[in-house]
Amino acid sequence: MSRIQCPRCLRPQSHCLCPLIPSLDSRTRVLLLQHSSEVNHALNTARLAALGLNNAELIVGEVFEDLPTLLKQPGYQARLLFPGDDAQPMQAYAATDEPLLLVVPDGTWRKARKMLHLNPLLAALPRVTLAEGGVSRYRLRKAPGPGALSTVEAIVQALEILEAPTSFAPLLKPFEALIEGQIAAMGEEVFQRNHGPK
Structure with a gap:
């Protein structure tokens, strides 16, 4: 028997994050391209970012037919x-006059690279990157390397620079509440065994 889900944040109703999700304005437009395998992931941070930013859009898929239209934002x-x-x-x-349309692929590194491969227009876009050394608060996943951030953390860091x-x-x-909720659900002992310092 499945638990009742919040239709907005997609979390179980008993763990709804909507009261914590802000409504923030930004000059930068954020376009999140989420790999379809991430939609039902318990830690769906791209959705949290899209819900919290008024100038953001979340599109789910692997091949994005509408990409030419999505990228042409006057x-x-x-x-x-x-x-x-x-x-x-x-x-x-x-300090540029023209605001950015920040296109953010969301998925594992492997899936994000596949999305770029399957969408040549996406792969051809000029790239921007964050400063190295950012420390993730995402204590439930092993980072593939230093500076690897969750999608919502990367967006926050980018917007705070821009x-x-x-x-x-x-x-x-809401991201931190999500992490704390997951840790509480698994129990401190299991968390320490699987994610604590080695």
Whole structure:
């Protein structure tokens, strides 16, 4: 028997995060392209980001037929938030007149790379990247390397660079509650055994 879900945050009704989700304005438009396998993931941080930002859109799939239309947002310059040899640091766009359309693939690194491969228009976008060394609060997943952040953390860091001194930290409140809830559900002993310091 399945638990009743909140139709907005997709969490079980008893663990609804909606009261913690802010409603934040941003000059930057955020386009989240979520791999379809992530939709029902318990830790769906892309959805939290899309719900908390008024100027954000979440599209689910693997091949995005509407990409040409989605990327043609008048008044915005599209940039892909994804590492690469030619990626520019986010700081390079902090003082530009034209706001960014920040395109953020959401999925495991492998799935995100596959999305780029299947969507040549996406792969061809100029890339931006965050400063190295960001520390994730995502204590339930092993990071593939230093500076690997969850989708919502990466978006918060990007927006705080692009739109300083505005704070986007309220976006992290539902994320932290989600992590705490998962840890409480598994129990401290199981959490320490699987995710604690080795």
